Amino acid sequence: MNLHEFQAKQLLKRHGVAVPAGQPCTSSAEVADAAQAIFGTGHGLAVVKAQIHAGGRGKGVFKDGFKGGVRLAKSADEVCTLAGSMLGNVLVTKQTGAEGRRVNTLLVAAAETIRKEYYLAVLLDRACGRPLIMASTEGGMDIEEVASRTPEKIIREHIDPAVGLQPYNARNVASALGFKGELFSQACKLIAAVYRTWWECDCTLVEINPLCVVQSGDGEAVMAVDAKISLDDNALFRHADLLAMRDLNEESPLEIEASRFNLNYIKLDGSIACLVNGAGLAMATMDIIQHYGGSPANFLDVGGGASKEQVSAAFKIILSDPHVKAIFVNIFGGIMDCNVIATGIVAAVKETGLKLPLVVRLEGNNVTAGRQTLAESGVSIIAGDSMADAAQKAVRAALT
Amino acid sequence: MSILVQPDSKVLVQGITGSFGGRHAQLSLDYGTQIVAGVTPGTGGQIFEHAGRRVPVFDTVAQAAQETGASVSAVFVPPAFAADAILEGVGAGLELVVAITEGIPVNDMVRVRRAMEGKKTRLIGPNCPGIVTPGEGKDSHGGCRIGIAPGYIHKRGGIGVVSRSGTLTYEAVWQLTTRGVGQSTCVGIGGDPVNGTSHLDVIKLFMADPETKAIIMIGEIGGSAEEEAAAWIARHGTKPVAGFIAGATAPPGRRMGHAGAIVSGGKGTAEAKMAAFREAGIGVAATPSEMADTLLKML
Numbered sequence: 128m129n130l131h132e133f134q135a136k137q138l139l140k141r142h143g144v145a146v147p148a149g150q151p152c153t154s155s156a157e158v159a160d161a162a163q164a165i166f167g168t169g170h171g172l173a174v175v176k177a178q179i180h181a182g183g184r185g186k187g188v189f190k191d192g193f194k195g196g197v198r199l200a201k202s203a204d205e206v207c208t209l210a211g212s213m214l215g216n217v218l219v220t221k222q223t224g225a226e227g228r229r230v231n232t233l234l235v236a237a238a239e240t241i242r243k244e245y246y247l248a249v250l251l252d253r254a255c256g257r258p259l260i261m262a263s264t265e266g267g268m269d270i271e272e273v274a275s276r277t278p279e280k281i282i283r284e285h286i287d288p289a290v291g292l293q294p295y296n297a298r299n300v301a302s303a304l305g306f307k308g309e310l311f312s313q314a315c316k317l318i319a320a321v322y323r324t325w326w327e328c329d330c331t332l333v334e335i336n337p338l339c340v341v342q343s344g345d346g347e348a349v350m351a352v353d354a355k356i357s358l359d360d361n362a363l364f365r366h367a368d369l370l371a372m373r374d375l376n377e378e379s380p381l382e383i384e385a386s387r388f389n390l391n392y393i394k395l396d397g398s399i400a401c402l403v404n405g406a407g408l409a410m411a412t413m414d415i416i417q418h419y420g421g422s423p424a425n426f427l428d429v430g431g432g433a434s435k436e437q438v439s440a441a442f443k444i445i446l447s448d449p450h451v452k453a454i455f456v457n458i459f460g461g462i463m464d465c466n467v468i469a470t471g472i473v474a475a476v477k478e479t480g481l482k483l484p485l486v487v488r489l490e491g492n493n494v495t496a497g498r499q500t501l502a503e504s505g506v507s508i509i510a511g512d513s514m515a516d517a518a519q520k521a522v523r524a525a526l527t
Numbered sequence: 528m529s530i531l532v533q534p535d536s537k538v539l540v541q542g543i544t545g546s547f548g549g550r551h552a553q554l555s556l557d558y559g560t561q562i563v564a565g566v567t568p569g570t571g572g573q574i575f576e577h578a579g580r581r582v583p584v585f586d587t588v589a590q591a592a593q594e595t596g597a598s599v600s601a602v603f604v605p606p607a608f609a610a611d612a613i614l615e616g617v618g619a620g621l622e623l624v625v626a627i628t629e630g631i632p633v634n635d636m637v638r639v640r641r642a643m644e645g646k647k648t649r650l651i652g653p654n655c656p657g658i659v660t661p662g663e664g665k666d667s668h669g670g671c672r673i674g675i676a677p678g679y680i681h682k683r684g685g686i687g688v689v690s691r692s693g694t695l696t697y698e699a700v701w702q703l704t705t706r707g708v709g710q711s712t713c714v715g716i717g718g719d720p721v722n723g724t725s726h727l728d729v730i731k732l733f734m735a736d737p738e739t740k741a742i743i744m745i746g747e748i749g750g751s752a753e754e755e756a757a758a759w760i761a762r763h764g765t766k767p768v769a770g771f772i773a774g775a776t777a778p779p780g781r782r783m784g785h786a787g788a789i790v791s792g793g794k795g796t797a798e799a800k801m802a803a804f805r806e807a808g809i810g811v812a813a814t815p816s817e818m819a820d821t822l823l824k825m826l
Contacts, residue, residue: 251637253721253749253750253751253787254750254755256636256637256640256641256721257637270792271792271793275793288634288637288638288641289638289641326634329634331633359632359634359786360782361606361630361632361786362634362635364606364607365607365632393778393781393783404694405692405694406692406784407718407745407747408695408698408773410692410747410748410773410776410783411695411698411771411773411814411815412815413777414773415815415816423776426777428784459697459698459701461675461676461680461693461694461697462554462675462677491677491680492677513816514698514815515814515817518814518816
């Protein structure tokens with residue numbers, strides 16, 4: 128699960144990370160209050176940031192032509208005008224796809240005077256199974272690009288999960304980033320607090336880009352100017368407060384519907400819908416469709432013990448995608464009885480009044496009875512002898 | 528021989544009184560596996576009965592191991608309690624713990640893996656179908672089945688199978704069996720980002736096992752475990768290996784069912800993994816339908 132920037136900053140602040148003063152706003156009244164709070168406390172500049180789960184907001188364009196999902200404002204009035212153009216409008220960025228995302232929330236925050244930018248992240252290093260702090264002096268840039276072009280500029284500090292982050296880990300990172308004196312102490316504190324957020328909230332990623340040295344009165348301070356947090360879905364059962372931050376507006380309605388039936392569904396752009404048991408086989412089914420020249424409309428794993436209700440729900444979900452031209456059911460019923468699955472398929476076809484070509488490849492436990500049920504059902508089903516045979520039939524069916 | 532487990536391995540089931548653990552304990556007993564004990568805290572003294580077999584249930588793994596001589600555990604407990612259950616097996620000094628449970632928090636596995644460093648216990652999984660060493664009987668009856676794989680699809684023989692995915696393992700095994708080719712041991716290492724045993728760990732065991740003549744290695748997008756195994760095979764491999772990588776069509780940044788199956792920051796793509804396979808002389812199946820044929824052509 129991903130968080131919005133304002134939610135990430137709230138979490139980080141709670142764990143002791145300095146962030147610019149600001150408020151999430153969903154209405155013009157809230158925007159006016161937030162702007163007043165910023166300009167009333169002596170700040171000369173504010174920033175209005177569209178809150179959507181996609182990158183590239185700054186360079187994004189709204190559907191009505193208004194430019195920029197991240198804009199600076201010199202007065203409270205200007206904040207209100209900008210907010211009026213963004214709230215309720217649809218923002219298209221390089222990560223949203225052409226349909227864009229509706230902006231329901233804005234973050235109105237003080238715009239700090241930035242002296243220098245850094246990159247800081249905490250993530251899991253899968254290769255060794257340990258937490259990893261990654262940092263770079265190349266802040267504000269795409270970190271993957273920095274890693275591939277100038278790998279020597281990436282600082283890596285592994286954390287021993289047996290004892291957690293030790294103060295020296297934070298000192299190593301702050302020192303490698305070149306912090307000195309008072310800013311060194313501030314950076315160490317901030318790095319430790321970011322790690323604490325990552326560990327205590329069961330995050331899969333906390334990314335501060337940029338981490339900034341900003342002007343603060345007569346001196347300088349270290350601050351998280353942008354923040355991105357992804358959470359481990361498996362751990363949400365022990366974080367009711369984080370689960371409450373889920374924004375269903377950011378998720379595809381079909382994927383939300385699928386999750387209600389414990390189905391793992393991801394919508395794609397192709398024309399052949401897949402219904403498969405097991406995540407690995409579901410991925411492989413998409414691959415074999417592409418191998419034979421077709422394009423998969425979705426990833427759908429009905430799990431190891433798919434019930435009749437699940438198969439029926441799965442059919443309804445894949446059929447609500449208007450781009451679907453054919454359906455490919457690929458089941459390896461190891462423990463599951465193939466006949467039970469076949470009965471479920473026939474019931475779902477009758478219930479939904481399916482008109483599209485349906486290719487079924489059934490293998491495994493009690494498969495003879497399952498195939499017989501399909502053959503004698505009276506519904507039109509194209510049987511596939513093997514995965515390859517069925518995939519080719521599905522690709523042909525989608526073309527005609 | 529085979530790897531990790533033999534038909535006479537003594538197995539205990541953690542979570543045997545739950546519906547999931549109980550169902551698969553029954554299927555393992557039917558397959559002829561030596562299920563000698565169950566563990567569910569608070570139910571010690573009960574008997575798990577199935578088809579004339581009586582399996583004693585204990586409160587602790589230590590007690591179960593001591594009284595029955597079990598050296599292998601299958602973990603079927605719910606995600607919130609799974610880390611504790613795995614470490615209980617480690618604490619009891621078991622040789623092998625196979626964690627079937629799906630949905631364990633990643634940070635729990637980070638702690639478990641750290642706590643297991645230097646310990647003699649090996650962990651397979653979590654989020655895996657388990658291990659099968661097929662038996663000599665009809666439909667491979669008499670083998671050691673730990674986990675949730677269908678036993679009857681196997682056949683005793685000389686091919687080692689290692690995979691991150693359950694159904695793709697079954698697919699490969701079935702392709703082999705229907706072509707009359709048997710398996711030494713089939714190992715599902717699990718689809719989570721942090722697991723106990725890697726592709727490479729299993730490959731090394733297969734290379735050292737005299738019964739294993741050739742290997743099928745099935746991977747998927749995410750992480751770099753397949754590349755590491757391929758690099759080792761290129762230098763030290765002594766037996767033919769064929770493989771398949773799932774997820775070539777997966778969109779970047781999305782988790783494809785398995786928690787570990789995600790392409791992030793351009794890393795862990797199917798393309799890169801297949802290239803690493805080819806470079807190491809591993810036969811790459813063009814489609815999942817051709818996993819067995821790709822290997823058999825190399826023999």
